[in-house]
Amino acid sequence: MAHVIVLGGGFGGLAKLWDLVGTRPLEAGTGRLDTLTGRGIAFVKATIMGIDPERRRVETSAGAYDADFLVVALGATDGFGALDGLQGAAHHLYDPGALPAMRAALSRLDAGRLVVPVLGGPYKCPPAPYEATFLLDEHLRRRGVRDRVEVVVTTPLPTSLPAAGSEVSDMVARALAERDIELRTGLMVEVMDSEAQTLRFAGGTTLSYTLALAVPVAAPPAVVAESALAGDGGWIWPDRESARTRFEGVYAAGDCTAVDGLPKAAVFAEAMATVAARNIVAELTGSTPTSFDGSGYCFLEFPERRASALEGNFFAKPAPAVHMAEPDTATYTRKEAFEAERLQEWLGL
């Protein structure tokens, strides 16, 4: 019998912002991975300390494992840098552990400036900072303080969502402006001065904040960056159509990979992982291999339980062929269903 080992694999981001603005607690979107054993999949909770892709051997805190096939899906960690200033009124937007402090700070915010700075690229889920500002805007309006709180989102990128193309970026910029949310592009945070409550950008611009909810830069997990799998930047660079790495029997998917044109998002982690799984089956059975063509979508949530899907082909040349529909309640329902279906299908929730 062939042994297939999946390292990591997760799906958690979607539910974090709902917790932040009080829509729903994070636990309601959380399942236990040990329920996988009911499907004949052994689940080992351990720290992976080394990956030898040549021998397909994995060293963990629970011992060493040898595999016929490996799927590396270890995600991305948060690279800090400017985040060293994440204290006081500055928080880490993507850290589930920071949610209680962020909720408390938000409930005290009655006036001033709320800034969501994207600290650099790549970062997880490119639409998430904008989604966060829409939900925060709605939250502040509900509390009746929005006219006294300025909301600003900053990004080092030239437009809001370059990975989705200029048409989508323009639509996002317009939607932000309609809600009186200021979008400031091309601003790379160099220092977060938590004492002065000020962001200092490359080139000398500064921006003070009353509350900052910062989006961290994504970094490859150390165990990946230190392995022979690591390419440029410490990421794994699999073939983007087959999810194969240069090592026989070793596949990679999700946020620990760098795939030209593909954002770090769960939908693409799932798409690449599905291709990896099918290609492992093809190797075992001689069936036809599968390839990923870059098609997919990201949800972008708006106030009043509306959402839009940024949908299309992210591999299209010369530019991504991605379309953004007007936000509506049907897409919001689709987003909820997206989460519920996976929690049920995978974890039996």
Ligand SMILES: Cc1cc2nc3c(=O)[nH]c(=O)nc-3n(C[C@H](O)[C@H](O)[C@H](O)COP(=O)(O)OP(=O)(O)OC[C@H]3O[C@@H](n4cnc5c(N)ncnc54)[C@H](O)[C@@H]3O)c2cc1C
């Ligand atoms: C606020 C926010 C909102 C988001 N919204 C969306 C959305 O609406 N739609 C969407 O598609 N995506 C969204 N995302 C992105 C999504 O969460 C990620 O892209 C997705 O989780 C990536 O899956 P993954 O399996 O590659 O990595 P992960 O989900 O990060 O899973 C990797 C796993 O590997 C484990 N691991 C790492 N190193 C080790 C080690 N050494 N030993 C043992 N275990 C290890 C980690 O603990 C983790 O459990 C969002 C992200 C955030 C932060």
